[in-house]
Amino acid sequence: MDFELKTFDLADACRQKCDALVALVTEDASGGADPVSRLAQDARKSGDFEPKPGKLLQAWRVDGVAAKRVVIAGAGDGSGKRVQAAVQAAVGALRTKGVKRLLIALPADAGDEAVRAAVTATAETSYVYVATKSKPEGRELERVTIAVPASVTAHRQAFDAARGTAVGIEFARELGNLPPNLATPTRLGEEAKKLAKAQGFRCEVLGPKEVEKLGMGSFMAVARGSEEPLRFIVLQYRGAADSQAPVVLVGKGITFDSGGISIKPAPEMDEMKFDMSGAASVLGTFRALGELKPKLNVVGIIPACENLPDGRAMKPGDVITSMSGQTIEVLNTDAEGRLILCDALTYAERFKPRAVVDIATLTGACVIALGGVRSGMFSSDDALARALQDAGDAAFDLCWRMPLDDEYAEGLKTNFADVANVGGRPAGSVTAAKFLQRFAGKYPWAHLDIAGTAWKGGGAKGSTGRPVGLLVQYLLSQQDSAAAAKAPRRKAAAAR
Template sequence: MNFELKTLSLSAAVSHKCDLLILLVPEGFKPQGDALSVLVATALKQGDLELKPGKHLALYAPAEMAARRLVLLGCGKGDPHAVRQAVQALGATLKTRAIKRAALVFATDCEAGSVGAAVRTMAEAGYVYTATKSKAEMPALSRVTVGVSDAGAVQPEFAIATALAVGVEYAREWANRPANHATPTLIGEAAKALGKHAGIQCKLHGPAQVAKLGMGAFLAVAQGSDQPLRLIELRYDGAARSQAPVVLVGKGITFDTGGISLKPAAEMDEMKFDMGGAASVLGVFRALAELKPAINVVGLIPACENMPDGKAIKPGDVVTSMSGQTIEILNTDAEGRLVLCDALTYAARFKPAALIDIATLTGACVVALGGLRSGLFASSDELAARLAAAGDAALDPCWRMPLDDDYAEGLKSNFADVANVAGRAGGSITAAKFLQRFVGDIPWAHLDIAGTAWKGGTAKGATGRPVGLLLHYLLGMAGAPTPRRKTAAARRARAD
């Protein structure tokens, strides 16, 4: 879907030719003398239009209008959240085959963030998965004009929103593909394709290189599959080489059976979404290619399958991670933390300003937060605050969870340095405490997106989250001071 931004008054919108004109009308709207204002005023007076977010009135070929269809769309207070709700209500309308060109016009001066919310929501509504369908109709809607009172004032916001829309679509596309169409090798090819964009480089490491690096935990998860693993390394260089990068690590389990600790059959097909963290890293780099911000970013994706083959790891096995720490694998379905721990150790070589891992890690996080907010765990208050603010700005919210050292008690093992699981209680926290062992003093955050990376049921499909949160964080970091590293005293206090 292509977007353009125009300065468009209500009187000019009357003569704007398109298949569908959507007028976003907030509470407190004061009608002027143009035909659109007269229509709104009349509809409000007669009680045919409410201005709550999503309430709307559709008209066909209204007099004096160049648009073939008109929708008067209530958007509440006109804030980004209300605008998002309003546009979401038109999802079915936007997929109408007869609508090829649309205009979304703000009836009043728009609040900061509202244009971005409208663009992102329109793009999400227009996405259709087609990769493995023999007969699939793409939406007819191909061009959207966004009309505002002053295009220059919102141009930066519009540019971010359109780039983000591209990145989210890239993430959704790869997360939605079936596991046989999104193997570790194919995910590597998707990353290589990103390397064709200016400023982005891609390096792929196969099993031999990963073994040479000593990534025993990552290798252990992959050994039950016939599909060769890939350690994918992406770099975006938008700033001076002397500037420390932000490193993003995305869990890339392209299919998760649970291994020997086999998952129940019901809804196991959704385990193709277990590479949602990897997909979000791909999506962020796709958006960076559009915006080219002044920041350095490294993306790491440990990609493999978790399968119950005769070579697969067993409960009770002990493996040695890249860090040298030994791990007792009590549950082979807690594999994400095993591939991530080696990637987090590898990330230290880039001397990052901040290290963020993104993973569909625990069902416990879904129980805690549902599908609204991603779980946020962080060793740095400053980093946590920036990520939370970025999530709010992107309408991609997260919620900070605790990281008390006492939660690590359950990870003690009689046969290794650490077990890969603790008890059921606080499962998302104990998983985060496991990962924390492998980050040292680098400012680190972990985003558990098990509840937000995809939807089930009739709306089954990837969401592209948290590409928005991550992109807004990176844009905020461009030129900003970096989070402080832990003091030596804080490092000594880290749980064993």
């Protein structure tokens, strides 16, 4: 799908030839003389339409409008969140209508936030998975024009960032939706290599022998129960000088999680193909970096394997040795994500990072705590936590900071190793984060638990691509903050 940004007011938009015109109307819209504005005004007076978020008025062949279909969508106060809801409702209503060319006319006072919301909401709502269907039908939208009344130049940066982010989100969704017999650790390594070749990234994919030499005993223990060989993927995006410390993203890549010997219940176990959503989000973020090319350095680390039960699989009671040298007693083999992440977090030290963010579908406890609205965010660094929270708010990809009090680590104590891999049911998402924190003490660190936000179940089952939006926005903010930090020094030098 191609996006373009054009300068049109609603009267101009009415003259554009396309399959459908979506006009966003706010609560305080004064209206105009064009056919769509008149239609909206008449409908409001008669009580047939109110511009609340998600409310729609659909019409066919409106006099004076070149588009076949017209959808008037309520956008409330015109904020980014309300524009997002309006576009989701309108595009959803058009999904089965054979619309290939769509024009979305934003409100007269639309800002960058509305532009970002319109692009990402359109991409999200129009996405259809077809990769493993015999008749790949449903993907209809080919070109989407975002119309803004003001100059295109004023919104270009926000538009380009949103378009690049949308590409990354779709890439992550495609990987997340693939069945586990296709989205194997080997496949993830191949996808990383293809992405690196296409975008000019550095890429290294390590197998079992290389991982063993590194001493990643914790990662290897999880992979032992599967015939699929593990893969340890390292991607590097270089957009700044080599002297600039990188941001490191670590994504959990369990391509299928049966629970191992501590096997999961059968109902909904098929959804455990989404347990590699952290890995998919890292790859999706790198896909967006290839589009946006920000001036910073980013490293992506993905430990990928399956968690299955067989005669070689790790058992409850086993004691394993991590890359850091710390020993771990395995009390529950279904708490495997933290076991592969801890070795990846130790490996991240070699990059001397400015910050490390790990992303994982880690705990059902986080789903209980926050549901599917916000990802759980834990951090040892207040500045990093604020930056991630702000990025999530700006990208409409929300997170919520959770506690990391030392007392929560008490449950991880054991008589037989340095640490246990679980701490009981109470505060399960927090004790999981406390486990990871033991391996992330040499840099600013944050952990995003996306167990509730990475996919949806039921009739809408599928990957959401979250938190690619948050991660991309955070990285772009880091580029901006680095540029801002340099500016005063240049001014001071000039003054001298």
